[in-house]
Amino acid sequence: MGADHPGISQGFVGAVGNTPLIRLAALSELTGCTILGKAEFMNPGGSVKDRAALGILLEAEQSGELRPGGTVVEGTAGNTGIGLTHLCNARGYRALIVIPETQSAEKIGLLRSLGAEVRTVPAVPYRDPNNYVRLSGRIAADTPGAVWANQFDNLANRRTHFNSTGPEIWQQTGGQVDAWVAATGTGGTYAGVALYLKQQNPAVRCVLADPHGSALYSWATGGELRSEGSSITEGIGNSRVTANLDGAPVDDAVRIDDQQALETIYQLLWREGLFLGGSVGINVAAAVETARRLGPGHTIVTVLCDSGDRYRSRLYDRDWLASRGLRQPAAVAEVPA
Numbered sequence: 001m002g003a004d005h006p007g008i009s010q011g012f013v014g015a016v017g018n019t020p021l022i023r024l025a026a027l028s029e030l031t032g033c034t035i036l037g038k039a040e041f042m043n044p045g046g047s048v049k050d051r052a053a054l055g056i057l058l059e060a061e062q063s064g065e066l067r068p069g070g071t072v073v074e075g076t077a078g079n080t081g082i083g084l085t086h087l088c089n090a091r092g093y094r095a096l097i098v099i100p101e102t103q104s105a106e107k108i109g110l111l112r113s114l115g116a117e118v119r120t121v122p123a124v125p126y127r128d129p130n131n132y133v134r135l136s137g138r139i140a141a142d143t144p145g146a147v148w149a150n151q152f153d154n155l156a157n158r159r160t161h162f163n164s165t166g167p168e169i170w171q172q173t174g175g176q177v178d179a180w181v182a183a184t185g186t187g188g189t190y191a192g193v194a195l196y197l198k199q200q201n202p203a204v205r206c207v208l209a210d211p212h213g214s215a216l217y218s219w220a221t222g223g224e225l226r227s228e229g230s231s232i233t234e235g236i237g238n239s240r241v242t243a244n245l246d247g248a249p250v251d252d253a254v255r256i257d258d259q260q261a262l263e264t265i266y267q268l269l270w271r272e273g274l275f276l277g278g279s280v281g282i283n284v285a286a287a288v289e290t291a292r293r294l295g296p297g298h299t300i301v302t303v304l305c306d307s308g309d310r311y312r313s314r315l316y317d318r319d320w321l322a323s324r325g326l327r328q329p330a331a332v333a334e335v336p337a
Helices: 011-015 025-031 049-063 079-091 105-114 132-142 156-172 188-200 216-222 258-272 278-294 318-323
Strands: 021-023 034-039 071-075 094-100 117-121 146-148 179-183 205-211 252-256 299-304
Touching (some): 011 079, 025 034, 049 156, 071 132, 079 105, 094 105, 156 188, 205 216, 258 278, 278 299
Parallel strands (some): 071 094, 071 146, 094 117, 205 252
């Protein structure tokens, strides 16, 4: 059978994207809205970051910056590095990943299992020269034949979501989208989709979800980068407006605390059968709040970023949660029909 047969993907690259939208039944019924989650955990590398990794890699190849046998260097909370390493394996490059040592053991271990050179570093603010993002840029500059993926400020990130994720959502909903809700780390997913949906229909409401400890909620609501508290969520939130986020439409913002995010991901597991990561708790809880603000009868789309398997030793471990002052949600007594 030929490789161009319908339904046959061209390797890892061809399998990225075209993920389904999942109607979250219990939350839709609770709010009177249709709440849809873009199932990005179904990408071949297991997360929404496969899209950004692919877009960055393809643009680097097309520009001639990345040549056969070259090295891709990135500072990442994990998922972009995982996607990049998969792609490097598929396309003949070396992956060098710089990651804060505070990230889950599952993600760090997976990066090593995939064959990346992994350098764990202390978690320090972006203003520190040894911040993992800034350090990865210096390593790339000092490594012959290397490119720096630079996911936070490389606009290939949001372009790939503008060109793929946004159009998929528009097509899958038949253009019936009232609100787009997403947390942001690099800004690529949120901004790319928001820009596309606004182009199709300026009335689509774009809502930024944010954890405590991030400065983006105060920036979106008051124009000032100011953070409060802290969060156990990984890969989202920021102390600055990245190039990918800059200029993206933000109509509203919702801040979600860790306990609320935990309650949400456990409800998704028990009620929907979906085993998902912490950023999904921020996204879906913010989508529920957006539904409350808009009122019944609206269609709200968010993103289901990655699987809970990458956070088993943290988000799904009672003792680890207790050590952070958080309560593991108790199982629901019965699941509604």
